[in-house]
């Protein structure tokens with residue numbers, strides 16, 4: 001569906017999100033059989049499962065929505081542990097290949113990307129100085145918004161998105177950075193668009209903001225001079241309408257269920273929409289048949305082959 005007057009195709013955004021979600025999961029779990037050309041076996045799974053799935057789907061949603069609406073945007077990721085998602089987006093846009101010539105838009109590139117994630121001498125599990133375009137690693141939470149305002153200083157041509165974790169916004173640094181709106185929001189500086197990623201949890205507990213009422217949340221940001229707007233991240237049309245109408249004061253509060261589109265539950269424990277999806281939601285996929293089958297079903301749910309064929313044709 002094309003949203004009239006916006007020049008943005010909702011289906012294209014949703015396809016990109018699906019593509020990047022698949023690649024996020026594949027980086028965390030797979031060392032072989034990346035296209036699922038045969039049923040998964042234990043030998044396809046990496047020996048040591050590391051990484052953070054929970055934040056990835058929301059990062060992919062934010063990245064795709066903003067990128068297709070504002071292609072010149074610069075993206076700052078608050079919680080750097082959502083690296084598989086950032087890396088998937090850099091691969092999708094062809095931004096990785098300049099630095100990593102093996103990140104080609106074909107099977108070789110896909111295998112390289114997935115195998116090398118969190119692998120000795122490969123890519124780290126978190127954003128790092130090795131990541132093209134990175135100006136904030138995010139390992140120590142709190143600096144995304146301050147970094148965004150700093151990068152926009154004296155650069156009116158810039159459009160910078162800071163995706164702030166809701167856990168991150170509990171830090172003194174992130175809270176203090178909200179004051180920068182009043183100090184640095186001017187036509188002499190670039191546009192900073194803060195997006196709070198309200199996915200509800202930080203590691204193993206709910207965030208303060210997830211347990212706040214909408215009124216409390218809106219009033220908090222209004223108090224810092226922002227014009228906050230709450231968006232359901234899973235509703236692409238709604239997100240695009242908000243993005244089409246932003247002002248320099250806009251502060252987006254993007255709600256997504258943590259681990260969205262991942263497995264719903266494991267052994268009676270809720271995964272999607274819960275802190276249990278923060279890291280690796282199927283930790284025994286290399287040795288437990290049930291978890292391996294759940295991973296296969298999860299990966300298949302994205303219909304990646306169809307997206308991959310389109311992707312390789314475009315390049």
Ligand SMILES: Cc1ncc(C[n+]2csc(CCOP(=O)(O)OP(=O)(O)O)c2C)c(N)n1
Pocket residue numbers: 052054055079081139140141142164165166167168169171197199201202203207
């Ligand atoms: C200053 C600081 N305090 C604590 C941590 C430990 N830590 C790592 S991830 C995390 C939770 C992050 O939650 P959130 O910002 O909501 O990100 P998401 O839920 O999207 O993963 C915490 C507390 C840290 N990295 N930095």
